Amino acid sequence: MNDASRTGAVEGGVEEKLMERLTNAFELARWRAARRMQGGMIGFVPTMGALHAGHLSLIEAAGRQCAHVVASIFVNPTQFGPQEDFSRYPRTLEPDCAMLAEAGCDAVYLPEVAEIYPEGFQTSVRVGSLAEDLCGRVRPGHFDGVALVVTILLNRVQPDSAFFGLKDYQQFLIVRRLVTDLALPVQVVGLPIIREADGLAMSSRNRYLTPEERVRAAALHQALLAARAARRAGEEVGRELERIARAHLEQAGLDQVEYVAVRAADSLQPITRVTDQEDPVMLLAVRLGSARLIDNMILARVD
Amino acid sequence: MNDASRTGAVEGGVEEKLMERLTNAFELARWRAARRMQGGMIGFVPTMGALHAGHLSLIEAAGRQCAHVVASIFVNPTQFGPQEDFSRYPRTLEPDCAMLAEAGCDAVYLPEVAEIYPEGFQTSVRVGSLAEDLCGRVRPGHFDGVALVVTILLNRVQPDSAFFGLKDYQQFLIVRRLVTDLALPVQVVGLPIIREADGLAMSSRNRYLTPEERVRAAALHQALLAARAARRAGEEVGRELERIARAHLEQAGLDQVEYVAVRAADSLQPITRVTDQEDPVMLLAVRLGSARLIDNMILARVD
Numbered sequence: 009m010n011d012a013s014r015t016g017a018v019e020g021g022v023e024e025k026l027m028e029r030l031t032n033a034f035e036l037a038r039w040r041a042a043r044r045m046q047g048g049m050i051g052f053v054p055t056m057g058a059l060h061a062g063h064l065s066l067i068e069a070a071g072r073q074c075a076h077v078v079a080s081i082f083v084n085p086t087q088f089g090p091q092e093d094f095s096r097y098p099r100t101l102e103p104d105c106a107m108l109a110e111a112g113c114d115a116v117y118l119p120e121v122a123e124i125y126p127e128g129f130q131t132s133v134r135v136g137s138l139a140e141d142l143c144g145r146v147r148p149g150h151f152d153g154v155a156l157v158v159t160i161l162l163n164r165v166q167p168d169s170a171f172f173g174l175k176d177y178q179q180f181l182i183v184r185r186l187v188t189d190l191a192l193p194v195q196v197v198g199l200p201i202i203r204e205a206d207g208l209a210m211s212s213r214n215r216y217l218t219p220e221e222r223v224r225a226a227a228l229h230q231a232l233l234a235a236r237a238a239r240r241a242g243e244e245v246g247r248e249l250e251r252i253a254r255a256h257l258e259q260a261g262l263d264q265v266e267y268v269a270v271r272a273a274d275s276l277q278p279i280t281r282v283t284d285q286e287d288p289v290m291l292l293a294v295r296l297g298s299a300r301l302i303d304n305m306i307l308a309r310v311d
Numbered sequence: 312m313n314d315a316s317r318t319g320a321v322e323g324g325v326e327e328k329l330m331e332r333l334t335n336a337f338e339l340a341r342w343r344a345a346r347r348m349q350g351g352m353i354g355f356v357p358t359m360g361a362l363h364a365g366h367l368s369l370i371e372a373a374g375r376q377c378a379h380v381v382a383s384i385f386v387n388p389t390q391f392g393p394q395e396d397f398s399r400y401p402r403t404l405e406p407d408c409a410m411l412a413e414a415g416c417d418a419v420y421l422p423e424v425a426e427i428y429p430e431g432f433q434t435s436v437r438v439g440s441l442a443e444d445l446c447g448r449v450r451p452g453h454f455d456g457v458a459l460v461v462t463i464l465l466n467r468v469q470p471d472s473a474f475f476g477l478k479d480y481q482q483f484l485i486v487r488r489l490v491t492d493l494a495l496p497v498q499v500v501g502l503p504i505i506r507e508a509d510g511l512a513m514s515s516r517n518r519y520l521t522p523e524e525r526v527r528a529a530a531l532h533q534a535l536l537a538a539r540a541a542r543r544a545g546e547e548v549g550r551e552l553e554r555i556a557r558a559h560l561e562q563a564g565l566d567q568v569e570y571v572a573v574r575a576a577d578s579l580q581p582i583t584r585v586t587d588q589e590d591p592v593m594l595l596a597v598r599l600g601s602a603r604l605i606d607n608m609i610l611a612r613v614d
């Protein structure tokens with residue numbers, strides 16, 4: 009173990025961990041080879057930057073499970089629709105790197121677009137039924153872009169485990185299916201949503217909210233809690249659970265609801281009636297001002 | 312090195328190399344881990360069985376470049392159209408395994424369909440413009456199936472190098488593009504066409520030919536040679552080279568021509584006029600009786 013390569017003396021004699029910045033496949037491969045020589049597992053956290061405590065919880069979880077942790081920051085153009093927020097998506101590289109280092113990340117991969125999609129690129133990856141409904145219906149092509157970039161990043165980084173937040177629940181299921189189907193040699197780990205004090209799920213897009221919108225945004229979590237409470241009080245009808253959640257959203261003035269859906273937690277198939285044997289997931293997507301917010305919750309019968 | 316595990320005494324005291332048969336991902340992973348412990352590169356030759364000297368040349372090339380050679384035999388359903396020959400494609404497992412062992416193959420992966428496409432499978436992989444013309448036009452979906460199974464097999468086997476015959480020239484370019492685009496960590500190697508004495512490119516589908524058809528099939532190679540000779544004699548016009556080859560085919564009674572095409576050797580883009588700077592490839596596809604035959608040749612200006 010060459011810990012000296014990963015630490016540096018800073019002023020005042022305190023040692024601060026240094027994080028390596030890897031800008032291309034060659035540097036990434038060299039980093040990986042060195043870590044493989046040291047032994048221990050490599051954990052990977054792909055991100056689009058604009059980091060928040062949700063991302064950091066992934067880094068920390070990776071650090072508990074793996075000897076080496078590498079993140080990526082790449083705002084992936086292929087997962088944004090032509091009318092979406094690719095160009096205005098927040099780019100906050102220096103604060104992001106400081107946060108990653110502080111959370112214990114050993115390296116960050118910062119590819120340019122041409123590094124991921126070189127000239128002549130013409131391959132696509134698609135997951136079927138899991139990607140067709142919900143966000144897939146509202147954002148055509150979005151999950152194709154996610155499936156493609158995840159495949160490329162996993163092949164470049166070649167980690168033992170990759171960590172994804174469950175806020176993007178549909179994305180998590182798609183990535184897990186993709187990895188199984190294509191036999192990618194990596195373990196996919198999903199980790200719980202991290203929320204603000206008022207329950208709003210952490211998201212890079214929350215910064216699009218005005219202060220007034222930010223207050224109202226807490227209704228997403230409230231709506232999910234109301235649906236879960238109703239389920240626990242005996243409500244079994246999927247449509248009724250959806251109606252309860254939607255009423256909460258509308259009461260808070262969130263009337264641009266894209267979907268409120270109770271679905272099977274594994275397949276995302278619609279559920280007519282909830283059974284005691286299987287906890288469904290409720291998924292929400294709402295437009296609020298210039299932001300698009302999503303959230304979800306397993307409507308667990310018991311905690 | 313534990314060579315004892317790979318050899319067995321046969322009657323008469325002669326040692327014959329044993330080839331391991333791997334039927335699932337677990338056995339494959341165990342085989343790979345053991346070879347990785349031994350060190351040296353792993354070479355992989357994916358096949359659909361019905362082996363001939365063309366396949367064996369790939370095994371032998373892999374053996375020259377790699378310490379360990381694994382082949383696969385899998386008749387991949389997703390690359391056959393509904394009207395194609397999936398069900399009657401020749402299955403000749405025992406002779407295939409004998410030939411592989413004889414050629415120096417260390418292991419053969421023999422997955423069932425459900426091992427490659429498990430229940431719930433829903434991922435697709437597609438290569439774009441390279442796959443759209445020529446065989447891609449005649450066999451819609453064929454190259455999607457090829458791209459998918461190659462991705463899965465490469466991820467399962469995780470070889471250092473994978474070997475493909477250039478008889479399937481368009482397939483070779485597609486696989487190379489796929490591996491580059493998805494950043495699959497493997498080197499793709501293309502190897503020359505192996506031909507019968509009369510020039511017919513070796514193919515598992517040649518066994519569909521009647522004796523009379525088999526004689527006429529030599530015209531494919533003759534047509535390519537004629538086009539190459541014309542190029543060497545100064546012919547520069549793509550359409551004229553195609554006309555010369557087509558005339559040869561029709562003279563031999565091969566009138567079910569799917570395509571005769573002069574293309575850029577890297578991009579497969581049509582070529583109006585051949586230049587001295589770049590040798591094009593000529594590609595042919597012909598139906599003959601119940602067989603579909605393809606062949607190709609770089610129309611090299613000099614040998």
